[in-house]
Amino acid sequence: MTRTVTVGLDGSAESRAAAEWAAREARLLGLPLKLVQVWEPVPAPMAQAPMLGAETQQYWTERIPRETGEGIRLRHPGLDVTNELLSGRPADVLVSAAKDAELLVLGSRGLGGVGGFMVGSVGLSVVAHADRPVVLVRAGEQAADEHEMDPVGIPSAAAPFRPVVLGLGIESPDDELIGFAFAAAARRDTSLRVVHGWNPPAYYAYGLPVDLEVQGALALRESTALTEVLRPWTEKFPETEVTEECPYGSPGAHLVDASRQASLVIVGRRVRRGPLGAHIGSVTHAVLHHSIAPVAVVPHD
Structure with a gap:
């Protein structure tokens, strides 16, 4: 069917x-x-x-x-x-x-x-x-809201699409979520902006002064891990330009900020089949309520 x-x-x-x-x-x-x-x-x-x-x-x-x-x-x-x-x-x-x-x-x-x-x-x-x-x-x-500005600075449906934004956690990334985002960017013939917001483990964040060297090492680790997660997909979609971002801080806040220049924001929802029932995560919840662009929520295991 x-x-x-x-x-x-x-x-x-x-x-x-x-x-x-x-x-x-x-x-x-x-x-x-x-x-x-x-x-x-x-x-x-x-x-x-x-x-x-x-x-x-x-x-x-x-x-x-x-x-x-x-x-x-x-x-x-x-x-x-x-x-x-x-x-x-x-x-x-x-x-x-x-x-x-x-x-x-x-x-x-x-x-x-x-x-x-x-x-x-x-x-x-x-x-x-x-x-x-x-x-x-x-x-x-409106259709024009999903597109870049025309030469005179007005959003126009005749201009290229704005980037698709994907919010991605790298602890247990899901292929269905990532594939949905790459396909959405490909059919719009636009770039994919992958945003992975992160915070340091609690033992780094509490009770200790900020150590820029440690924070830099953690940021490099997150960035490297994100590149590895996306590698099979960048090879599968070689014509899709991908921007990888690993900003420090609230993932939801970074995605809401990215939505201002997006044609579509994509986030995931982990399916729960246990006694706690259905659940919308805090990041997805924040994006749903504050995104400027349309939001796609993709359920995954």
Whole structure:
């Protein structure tokens, strides 16, 4: 079965921005686009109210993906676009829909003049439980935002893509996460910026004065290890320019800073199958809430 780029709709500005981003990504991937609207049935007491009846809610629920699909077909001629109306608890339904998708795209409300996302409970739940990559796109995101400035200093969709940024830990790097990032950069014909933020072990950091020689040795060790982790991938993608960065300090803060000049930020989420259940790590959580660019969260073992 052919996978799709699937996007969750709710009629909001952020979900419309997510649908446009998903349409562009579907064209890059050469895959169909599926628009999914989740209809959460109205509880019986509320359904008796004239303006809140189940038929009224279902009408508007069906109208959103239909009109969104019509607009996307006009702006992206030739793209295979389908609509699907599903019923149930939104987070659960979207997690299920993601299983047959190449990736799932959701909208996330922007924080006005402050850079970053407001990730709601549905978005966080989907990110924490989905088996496939999930991309969060904030309201107002436009195609030009993913591209470099044109000669007169204005972002333009005709200009090259900005770099793809990958946040990578090197203790137990995952091939699925790294491969996703290299493929994303390759299909955009842009560079890949790999950011590995690090902090020294506790016995170096506490109770001792800063030793620049020791810190330099640790930085060299981290940089060397990162190069070795990426070596098989740079050989597999020889035409993709790769920049390796090993800054000292909070990985999340460094990735948020890098997002200001990125077309896409990619982070991982380690899948937990133990009694503690699903979990979003602190670095991924920080990036989700504060990144300027769209964020892809890739689940991995």
